[in-house]
Amino acid sequence: MRKLSWFNTVTLSLGFAFLYLPILILIIFSFNESKLVTVWSGFSVKWYGELFKNEAFLEAAWVTLRVGIISSTLATVLGTMAAFVLVRAGKFLGRTLFSGMIYAPLVMPEVITGLSLLLLFISIGVDRGLMTIILAHATFSMCYVCVVVSSRMSQFDESLDEAALDLGCTRLDAFFSVTLPIIAPAVISGWLLSFTLSLDDLVIASFTAGPSATTLPMQIFSSVKLGVSPEINALSTILIGLVTLGVISASLSTKRVKTRKNLH
Amino acid sequence: MNHTKPLTPHHFAPWQDGTSKPLISFSNVSKTYGDFSAIDNVDLKIYPKEFFALLGPSGCGKTTLMRMLAGFEEASTGTIEIDGHNMKGVPANKRPVNMMFQSYALFPHLSVADNLAFGLKRSKMPKSEIDGRVEEMLRLVQLTKFAKRKPHQLSGGQKQRVALARALAKSPKLLLLDEPLGALDKKLRQETQFELVDIQEKTETTFVIVTHDQEEAMTMATRIAVMDHGKLMQVGTPDEIYEAPNSTYIADFIGDISIISGHVQDIENERATIIWDESQTPIRGSFERNVTKGTQAHFAIRPEKIQISKTEPSQGYNKIFGQVEDIAYTGNMSTYFVRLPNQKLITSQMVNDRRISQRSITWEDHVWLSWHDEAGIILAK
Structure with a gap:
């Protein structure tokens, strides 16, 4: 391990401070005794307790959880199917267009995605609520799943599938008993990624949610407008924990595949 | 060429006997990709219990011919029969054929025993008999001690034997071997050649092997088909090919x-x-x-x-x-x-x-x- 020069140490520290100092301050103040957010008066976990008594927040958390689980499951199924076709089907007519269109939503401004989905839901006369948020989240996060899964699929030895067919499997059986178990780490990490994305989305949810369903980020945003309470700090700390956990397990499950591959 | 063929009986020559029924017959088989002709009007009969080698440089069409037997490629024209049945439109999982892949294609998430049982579980074999059959196959390739290992815990030679056992487990009428010794080092390759012939005789299965290594083909095969540009250049026993080549191409291809x-x-x-x-x-x-x-x-x-x-x-x-x-x-x-x-x-x-x-x-x-x-x-x- 090389020792960093003083210049590199300073730039690195400044960079990390720039990125993480605000979050660190938020986490510290979530344990503040005082009701005033900016004045430290001692350590306490009482705001976490308050949080779990707040009906509105609990209700929003439940909505967010349901949206996250259902939309990322939907996105994972669709994204894996898209990845399968992109990698396996060879050169079919419109392949380039299709793969371009799969990746485009990754760079699409969220406002536009949200607005266009809103217009779609209005024009086909769907009542906005939990279902529409789920659909919207599945739409944008399936692209991420597709990227993750197709990078794994492209390293997949196709003769494994052929071996399964040769040994008596139907195509469907071969997919579930050979392909899926082998690409599972990528599929799981795709699911975790889309769950994380769904968890912290505010813009698209604001466009597609109706009065009946409010997600946690929406709830936080609207209460911040009335002034930042220490409760929000506590809630944000929990969210940061969840997102960190999601991202770390996603990267671990991809990494595990890599190390196992190196053993070969 | 310094090996003799101790296990190939001299009287075995069904291709000379007009009454014997071929296991495989290609009639006027061609395969084209656009303008490119991968297989060019092949006529070939392969008999039961033969150890038949498809030999040729890479790109000569030998692998395509084998994949047609496995059911991974369809002939553009002509008919392929296996055991008297036309194979047109019959998918790979419905053919009495198994294949040993060049990369071995062992399922990395399954143990050696589960790899061997994979095909059996999808056949009509009753559950109670599967374990016995797996045991028997492990004994055949001398891997009984490795039943619980995962493929990545095996050496190259062991993987090769698992792949062979897995392909033989369902007792196919025809076993296809795609460069089966290609990934092994030279010493192991020579030992394995004899082992393969030995296993072929024990199981009485028809083997069709694809190889670019002429020594390998000469050592193991009962007959060899030398291919070039999708055509069969000569079909014959190793000594016919070596001693009586039908063209300078064959003469030059086999040996000095x-x-x-x-x-x-x-x-x-x-x-x-x-x-x-x-x-x-x-x-x-x-x-x-x-x-x-x-x-x-x-x-x-x-x-x-x-x-x-x-x-x-x-x-x-x-x-x-x-x-x-x-x-x-x-x-x-x-x-x-x-x-x-x-x-x-x-x-x-x-x-x-x-x-x-x-x-x-x-x-x-x-x-x-x-x-x-x-x-x-x-x-x-």
Whole structure:
């Protein structure tokens, strides 16, 4: 391990401070005794307790959880199917267009995605609520799943599938008993990624949610407008924990595949 | 080529017997991709219990031909029959055929035993018999102790044996082997060649093997089909291919050979005479049936069938003189590269039955090369 020069140490520290100092301050103040957010008066976990008594927040958390689980499951199924076709089907007519269109939503401004989905839901006369948020989240996060899964699929030895067919499997059986178990780490990490994305989305949810369903980020945003309470700090700390956990397990499950591959 | 074939009985030759029924028959099979013709009008019959090798350089179509048998490729025209049934439209999972893949294609998430049971679980075999069959296959390839290991915990040779056992587990009528020894090192490859032949005889399965290694094909196969550009160039037993090639392409492809081109002066008593150089005596020898009097022909002879000496042989033909340009000493053999006055290079190979210090021929020596009438063959093309 090389020792960093003083210049590199300073730039690195400044960079990390720039990125993480605000979050660190938020986490510290979530344990503040005082009701005033900016004045430290001692350590306490009482705001976490308050949080779990707040009906509105609990209700929003439940909505967010349901949206996250259902939309990322939907996105994972669709994204894996898209990845399968992109990698396996060879050169079919419109392949380039299709793969371009799969990746485009990754760079699409969220406002536009949200607005266009809103217009779609209005024009086909769907009542906005939990279902529409789920659909919207599945739409944008399936692209991420597709990227993750197709990078794994492209390293997949196709003769494994052929071996399964040769040994008596139907195509469907071969997919579930050979392909899926082998690409599972990528599929799981795709699911975790889309769950994380769904968890912290505010813009698209604001466009597609109706009065009946409010997600946690929406709830936080609207209460911040009335002034930042220490409760929000506590809630944000929990969210940061969840997102960190999601991202770390996603990267671990991809990494595990890599190390196992190196053993070969 | 220094191996004999101890396990191939000499009387086994169903291809000569008009009454035996082929297991596989290709009739006028072609496969085209756009303008490119991967398989060009192939007619071929392979008989039960044969160890049949498809041999050729990469891109010659041998793998495509094998994949057609497995059901991964469809013929563009022509028919393929296995055991009397037309295979058109029959998917891979419905064929009485199993394949051993070049990459072995072992399922990485399953143990060795589960890999072997994979095909059995999808057959009609009752659950109670599967364990017994897996056990039997493990014993066949001597991997009983490794049943619980995952593929990545095995050596290359062990993986190869698992792949073989898995392909044999369902007792297919036909086993396809795609470069089965390609990933092994040289020593292991030689041992495994005999093991494969042994297992083939024990299980009485028909083997079709794809290889680019001619020594491998010669050692193991009952018959070899040499392919080039999607065509069958010659089909025959290893000794037919080696001793009686039907073209200079085959002669050149299998082993080392010297080729002398000349003009057919005469044909009589099963012998053709070729004039090829003013200063040398004519060549006389047995010929392939397309050779006709008055045309161009090519005399092909293996290095080990040429004698080298410093004195002129007494015979009036089948002798040439030249000068030793180089000697390659490989322990048991010495190969002499002899430059003829017309600049052609001919190789002669002699077994070193004496110590090197007692060898009489050395660099720059003027020597005579000679052979008897049956040593080489005269080819039309």
